[in-house]
Amino acid sequence: MIFLHEGLGSVSMWHDFPQLLCTELGYRGLVYSRPGYGQSTPRAHQEQWGMDFMHRQALEVLPALLDALYIDANHQPIWLFGHSDGGSIALLHAACFTEQMAGLIVLAPHIMVETLTIDSIKQAKVAYEQTNLRDKLGRHHNNPDSAFWGWNKRWLHPEFEAWSIEEEIKAIQCPVLAVQGVNDEYGTLEQIRGIARRVPQTQLLELADCRHSPHRDQPAALIQHVKTFTARQSG
Template sequence: MSTTFATIDWRGRAVRIECEWIAPERGDAPLVVFLHEGLGSVAMWKDFPAQLCAAGGFRGLVFSRPGYGRSTPRDADETWDVDFMHRQAHEVLPPLFDALGIAEAPWLFGHSDGGSIALLHAARFADKIAGLVVLAPHIFVEDKTVANIELARSAYLDTDLPQKLGRYHDDPDSAFWGWNRIWLHPPFRHWNIEAELEGIRCPVLAIQGEDDAYGTLQQIRGIASRVPPTQLLELPDCGHSPHRDQPQAVIDATVSFIHNRRHP
């Protein structure tokens, strides 16, 4: 794996994006782009992207969104709006792909907020995405999601969570508060992207754990009702991070999904 940085112009300033390539020498292999969760980063994925790419013979791109990992942190007074995931999908991904010279249609592999961003990007740029694998994505806001994000806020204030996140982010306050404040902002309770999903034209594999503390199975079932024929994988004994709780099941399903859709 090789780490590099790309610079994009976003919100009127230059933003540096931390990127890591996996097996770039596999020139003709499908490219899988990994989009992390609300507190994720390149480092937070650990070795899962490499394992998946090795199993499928894929190339991979892992990156940290603005405000995360080693990417440019948020300004101290910068707050995110209710449309923050739309902005990531519509305003960050296209210039990032341009800066990295990605002209092909990649496969997007997104977890949690990253899954929602993948869905939004595919809905807007339908002809530029080969397919989607989304793990525990959000398509609307549920009470249990907000309740557990409130618990995370208490943990950040009262425990060593900032030090733990500091292993994965240059500025853990930037990563945590950007995510936490918008999810707990009262107007965000009305955030809903169900209608936008109907713009998706590529194949979709939606995966969720039956024990997900941050959402019910209505999230991925809602995708299937809007984007037929979405393939669903509901995993027992699995929480909000299927790639950590059930990595082999996720790898097997993803490899089969991409190869079968690439060579029907």
């Protein structure tokens, strides 16, 4: 099971959740920080990510990582576990590499841009500039400016409002568990319900008393649901 972090995430920001989940499932897990995040190579100072930055992570970077680590997904199909932007990347990868996928678990993924998302990302920009958010992110990123501004400037670019993967995800063939908190501040439940309409084998999990990070807000419930879901697929 490969873990794909959120738009401001990294290996360390998962804390012990991947270990807890993989121990419960009896799976091997792979956790990595994408370029620009954590201890990975930071984004160059003037580099601006393209509108297709999630596509490139899904279709270029992740396949290259699997090759570098000698992971043959054709021989042993993989599970992807993605959160937020990582969930979108997981969906895109699964839509392209259909024969290599055992299944998907996506938490608070984005399949299109909503006003709520943009408003929250604008608030994050203010917090980064005016509060101690930069110091907090500095605990998890070698270069917090690389991580924050790469993500924030792309999402807030006017052209990004038209971004959508609603049509592309129709190609997904593997089982999907789409999870979202009812109180998610970065997206409405239409994000995962939109997946279910386009990918009929999707199972939805809408968690009460949960915001944008189900693995932090409801870890025990999430692990139990994932365990049941994966067991049903293997069974």
